[in-house]
Amino acid sequence: MSVSLSSSQSAAARRRGVAAVGTVAALALTLVACGSSDDSDGSAVPGTRHGSGSASASATPGGAFNDADVKFAQQMIPHHQQAVDMAKLADGRAADSEIKELAAAIEKAQDPEINTMKGWLTSWGKPLAESSSSPAMGDMPGMDHGSDGGSGMPGMMSGKDMSDLEAAKGKEFDKQFAQLMIGHHEGAVTMAEDERKNGANADAKKLAGAVVTAQTAEIEQMNKIIARF
Incomplete structure (x- = not known):
């Protein structure tokens, strides 16, 4: 049976509908605001597969932190920086389109993560990693890319690794880049797993989870x- 509504009744119904939509939207915004800091599973990966922790983790994390959180940030900053430096070498050297895309994704993801972790250390009143050399550029003589070489940062490239990669071009660069970055990513995953196990800060553990998820996928x-090849 069809029921006709008067113009006044229709207007009232429309007003009720608009009010309901507004209420739902406000509730959704409230839930997003609350969830952005509490979701610590590290699974969100905006944009690319890689490194979405930087987009969701706060630069000034709240809550408790411990020595494991501080160590994670202090060591992952130079570790990430070296990955960014490696990724930048792909410009003008890489031949494979997938390598080019991967390098761009690594640079795009890890630069913001570096800034996020620097913000954490500042808010915690802790220094950046103390080193007069630049581990980001591989200035650690004798360090093998498959181990920490005594640095406490597994997967870091040696100076020779970085020099050889810089000198390579085309398919040779692509192969070296993939091989070296696999070892580098494996080191980052190890460090992130340690943070997930031993850390206390929710934001730091969330970023660690994102590193594990993203870099494991990139290793594959x-x-x-x-x-x-």
Whole structure:
């Protein structure tokens, strides 16, 4: 049976509908604001597969922190910086389109994460990693890319690794980049797993989770790339 509404009744119904939509939208915004700092599973990866922790983790994290959180930030900053430096070398050297895209994703993701972790250390009143050399540029003689070489940062490249990568071009660069970045990512995953196990700060553990998720996926991707060579 069809029921006709008067113009006044229709207007009232429309007003009630608009009010309901406004209430739902306000509630959604409230939930997003609350969830952005409490979701610590580290699974959100905006944009690319890589490194979404920087987009969701606060630069000034609240809550308790411990020595493991401080160590994670102090060591992951130079570790990330070296990955960014490696990724920048792809410009003008890489031939494989997938390597180019991967390098761009690494640079885009890890630069903001570096700034986020620097913000944490500042808010915690802790210094950046103390070193007169630049581990980001591989200035650590004798350090093998598959181990920490005594630095406490597994996966860091040696100076020779970085020099060899800089000198390579085309398919040779692509192969070296994938091989070296796999070892570098494996080191980052190890460090992030330690943070997830031993850290106390929710934001730091969330970023660690994002590192594990993203870089594990990229390791698989780079293994497939290498298999093509």
